[in-house]
Amino acid sequence: MDFLFLFLCYLALMPIGVVMICICSKTRSLKGLVWGGAQLFSCIIPECLQRAIQRLLHYFLHTRNHAFIILHLILQGMVYTEYTWEIFGYCRELEFSLYYLLLPYLLLFVNLCFFALTYVTNPGTVTKANELLLLQVYEFDEVMFLKNTRCPTCDLRKPARSKHCSVCNRCVHRFDHHCVWVNNCIGAWNTGYFLIYLSTLTAAAASVTAVSAAFLVQLAILSDLYLETYIDDLGHPQVVDITFLVQYLFLTFPRIVFMLGFVLILSFLLGGYLCFALYLAITNRTTNEWYRGDQAQCQHYLRPAGPLSPKHRVCRNIYSHGVWGNLGEIFLPAAHYEKNK
């Protein structure tokens, strides 16, 4: 029952996770995949149910709510409960180093601190009071960000690199994206917190993966399982191979193996996203700019550097000030504004 219940939970959660990643992703091919799936479902599901699903998706993805924060904390709580309840105790018996076992807790603590900071920090809301100051921070490229543009909703002049967030209903300075997992926009004043939050979340998932995998490997080595033989369906003795070993561990420690599968996939997904976020940070581009300027970089967002023929133009990002300058702008936004005054 235990095994079956966990297996069904897994089967239910994995497709939901994949669909959520596709929806939250800005990649057109993934959006196309979701759109194709939605078209297929629209032929099968009755119209009243479709409307209910649409309303539900609109509520979860296009209004400010705490659903994803609760889901985030529940998943984190489940992983750490399993880690504490089973893995930590078993690893202590196998005499794993305490520093090694406590590392996931340290990362969890730092992660929760930066999660809270990302959530509570004003991302850079443009108001009547700071409108003039923020208008001077970045140069208008006159391609993606035009001078003297007003936000029709806020009725304020839009500073370069700002964008109106339809979920929060406000214009945000150096708008990156709206993150449902922290229920806040990621903008000029909390991108640094967000990057540390994302890094520690990835590191926490990777450290739980490493400890769990090390425990299972150590167990297999100590019990000499790989030296044993078993009788197959035809009654022939067989040497234990990796497939048998995985099946054996799966049936003996179902919760640990399920959790390991979950944190392993999570580590890869978060690691991939972290690399993308760091790439944007060191090149001083926001997700919004990457999304809008990705189609034809030279013609739009990036200016040609130097009077070369169009064929040989080298494009450069007008907001980039070198790796350290770009990181300083993200992690010390106040110092950046002081310098630009």
Ligand SMILES: [Zn+2]
């Ligand atoms: Zn606005």
Ligand SMILES: [Zn+2]
């Ligand atoms: Zn927002």
